[in-house]
Amino acid sequence: MRLLPRLFLRRAFIFSLLLALAAASSEGQAAAQFPPDWTNALGLLADKIAAVTKRGEGLSVEVKNISSLSAADVDGLRQLLVTDLSRRNRRVLTESSADAALQVTFSESADGYVWIAQILGGDKENVVMVSVAAPNHRASTKEAPLTLHRKLIWEQDAKILDFGILGEGTAGGSSTLIVLDTDKLSFYRSEDKGWKLARAVDLPHGRAAQRDVRGRLDLQAGKAELPGAECTGDFQHPETVTCSSITTTADPETPRQPIAIQGRSVQDYAVLAGTCGDDSLTLASGTGDWTEPDFIQAYGGRNPSAASQPIQVPGPVLELRRNDGGKSARVVSRNLKTGVYEASIVSVSCDD
Amino acid sequence: MKLRLCLCLATISVVLAGAAPLPPARRPHYGGTLRVEIGATLQSLDPAGxxxxxxxxxxxxxxxALLYDQRGEDGTFVGTAGSGPFRLSSWEAGKRATFAANQDYREGRPFVxxxxxxxxxxxxxxVVDLELNKTDFATIPPEQARQATDRGVRVSVSQPNELLALVFLGSRSGKESTRIREAIARCIDRAAIVNFILQKEGEPAGGLxxxxxxxTTFLFPTEMDVRTAKEIWSQISPSPYLVLGYDSTDTLEQSVAERIVVNAKEAGISSVSRALPASGKASPGQVDGSTRGAAIRVDARLVRLRMPSPLPRISLTVFINRLEPIAGIVDSPVPQSASPEDVYYCERSIMNSGLVVPIVWMPQVYGLSARVRDWKQPAAGEGWPLADVWLDSTDPQ
Known part of the structure; x- marks a missing residue:
């Protein structure tokens, strides 16, 4: 008989421990899904709420989302806020038993997210808020019979004219990423799953600025060309590369005949070698202005028809060129959300 | 598998763009003349004018903004005319002007x-000229945007970035004045102004x-509350007769002022709308306080405030500076490092004074011909990006 209460106490303790662990784990999961600046901002919001409420005060919490946050994110953030408030000795209760109502609104401004808490109750209304930078969203790809994949290689503020990778896939050797922009030719060595600047060669100044300047890299020949300037050397050895002014101001891009795809004239396209036992495929971008998001799609056949689902690009595709070997294409685009220029490789995979 | 077979059988070939008319290419090209129409009859482009x-x-x-490359700290253009993307090549005061592309422009010559x-x-x-393809670019008053769209005009609408507000002149003060302002603010049917006068091209405004x-706009209510307005007004004795002014050259302001008078009447408030001489010195976001102490007695007047920047702190600072001479708003400036919370409390303090009664937010509306490409809505505070646009065919059809 004397054992029973002891057994009960032990079981109750284990049960409480399990509950606490479960709560901590779910809180940890919620926190883990968010960037640190979000969790810090939420902590700051909890501090501010605590500053205008009393210790031990019961709050009913209502959450509203008028931002681009997903419902799942909002649920997770609510859960975290409730935990943060509990840590600050504020109890979250139902509306009927609460001392004050806490209305939390996840909003968005020109600067980023704004998370606002209104404490309703008593004579005056208190409003506290925190701001959080909104993350950039990346485009997702869709499933298709032939699937296109876009791999982002590099992004930067300056306009990318062309890029290329030397030594990719070679055993033991490191790869070199070469980026030609309007001001310089840069060489990056692959290092720790990233790219580290090895050398940047400035292009000669005094060239007339052009609004739609185009440039081209020839990796095998070790040559970069753009109107008014040229760089030459062994691209495997960046220290040998020099850039100089040239008199020609012509567009180095070889004029190409436009092609007709599904009734529209396409000037920018890349013809890839047959990847899936087929004949060649043509990759082309959309028809919109350079003010709109874009897409890349593969077309095949004598009268080209769609051979893949389009992959979305979060801004206009500015350059679309076949890579050496013809297995993939290099794409320069401008992300309209962030304003940065993106260099990516688009390749094709086969569905069996 | 079917697709694979199809691809195997077919040899992909490049089909040259042939005789059939095809939609235009998308890479920008140079050339052509952009035809622009504006409503103002400018007499001079002299910076001091x-x-x-x-x-x-x-x-x-x-x-x-087309002629000058740089702005000074006060937002006015500085430097040499022609340092911008275009140079003035002909000028006929009040009638027409021709700008030529600046070949040496810092950011590259414009496409046109x-x-x-x-x-x-x-x-x-x-609007008619846009419809008939006699012009490539023209501004359209927001209240005419829907009609223009219905007539097949290509219309580009910005985010709402211009506030129309009723501003009480700072000469009145005291508790009575606060009640008057509150009664007026509560009786205005902003939704009706947006739906009927602006033809749904705008948003009711509760804040600055x-x-x-x-x-944070949801923290500033915009709903009409005639009952409370009546109640407040009944406590004011003797009831004043309010004069609401509007710019005599602005038909939208006139319609809104007349609508407010109707709303006020429903709440038992006696008021009248009155046309005021155009506020000559006004520039975007500016208002003219010249009616204060003038022969025409005015209690409040409608003003337009255009945002100089998308950033709330900058716009609020400029609005306060420009409202101060009219309404006598005394508020500490919004600090450089102001947080969204600081901006909100600053805005809240102005709203609590009741001196400014926001009515509606309006967008900028532009009509474009089909051949104008790469047009991007300018953000708040930016000029028309005409250096970036190009013409699909250089000859107007």
Missing amino acids: VATSREEADAKAELD DSIEIQLGRPAHDR LPHWSSG
């Missing part, structure tokens, strides 16, 4: 060779900043 109306001041600022600007075209004629900029 004074515009005689808000419309003129707005148009001058846009044209200056020139811009021909026809001045003094009324709004209705501008739009939602897309501050994210």
Whole structure:
């Protein structure tokens, strides 16, 4: 008989421990899904709420989302806020038993997210808020019979004219990423799953600025060309590369005949070698202005028809060129959300 | 598998663009003349010249942005005319102007060779010319945007970035005045103004900043509350007779002022709307306090405030500076490092004073011909990006 209460106490303790662990784990999961600046901002919001409420005060919490946050994110953030408030000795209760109502609104401004808490109750209304930078969203790809994949290689503020990778896939050797922009030719060595600047060669100044300047890299020949300037050397050895002014101001891009795809004239396209036992495929971008998001799609056949689902690009595709070997294409685009220029490789995979 | 077979059988070939008419290419190209029509009858582009109306001041600022490369700290253009993307090549005061592309422009010469600007075209004629493809680019009053769209005009609408507000002149003070202002603010049917006068091209305004900029507009109510307005008004003795002023050259302001008078009457408030001389010195976001102490007695007047920046802190600072001479708002400046919370409390303090009664947020509306490509809506505070646009065919059809 004397054992029973002891057994009960032990079981109750284990049960409480399990509950606490479960709560901590779910809180940890919620926190883990968010960037640190979000969790810090939420902590700051909890501090501010605590500053205008009393210790031990019961709050009913209502959450509203008028931002681009997903419902799942909002649920997770609510859960975290409730935990943060509990840590600050504020109890979250139902509306009927609460001392004050806490209305939390996840909003968005020109600067980023704004998370606002209104404490309703008593004579005056208190409003506290925190701001959080909104993350950039990346485009997702869709499933298709032939699937296109876009791999982002590099992004930067300056306009990318062309890029290329030397030594990719070679055993033991490191790869070199070469980026030609309007001001310089840069060489990056692959290092720790990233790219580290090895050398940047400035292009000669005094060239007339052009609004739609185009440039081209020839990796095998070790040559970069753009109107008014040229760089030459062994691209495997960046220290040998020099850039100089040239008199020609012509567009180095070889004029190409436009092609007709599904009734529209396409000037920018890349013809890839047959990847899936087929004949060649043509990759082309959309028809919109350079003010709109874009897409890349593969077309095949004598009268080209769609051979893949389009992959979305979060801004206009500015350059679309076949890579050496013809297995993939290099794409320069401008992300309209962030304003940065993106260099990516688009390749094709086969569905069996 | 079917697709694979199809691809195997077919040899992909490049089909050259042939005789059949095809939609245009998308890579920008140079050349052509962009035809622009504006309503203002500008007499001079002299930087020291004074515009005689808000419309003129707005148009001058846009044209200056094409001619000058840099702005001074106060937002006015500085440097040499022609340092911008275009140079003035001909000028006929009040009638037309021609701008030529600046070959040496810092950011590269514009795509179009020139811009021909026809001045003094009324709004209705501008829409008709867009419809008939006689012009490539024209501003459209927001209240006419829907009609223009219905008529097949290609219309580009910005985020709402211009506030129309009723501003009480700072001469009255005391508890009574606070009640008067509150009664007026509560009786206005903003939703009706947006739906019927602006033809749904706008948003009811409860604060000094739009939602897309501050994210806090839901904290400022916009609902009409006639019952409370009546109650407040009944406590004021003797009931004053309010005069609401509007710019005599602005038909939208006139319609809104008349609508407010009707709303006020429903709440038992005696008021009248009165046309005021155009506020000549006004520039985007500016208002003219010249009616204070003038022969025409006015208790409040409608003003337009255009955002100089998408950032809430900057816009609020400029609005406060420009409202101060009219309404006598005394508020500490918004600090450089102001947080969204600081901006909100600053805005809240102005709203609590009741001196400014926001009515509606309006967008900027532009009509474009089909051959104009790469047009991107300018953000709040930016000029028309005409250096970036190009023409799909250089000859107008």
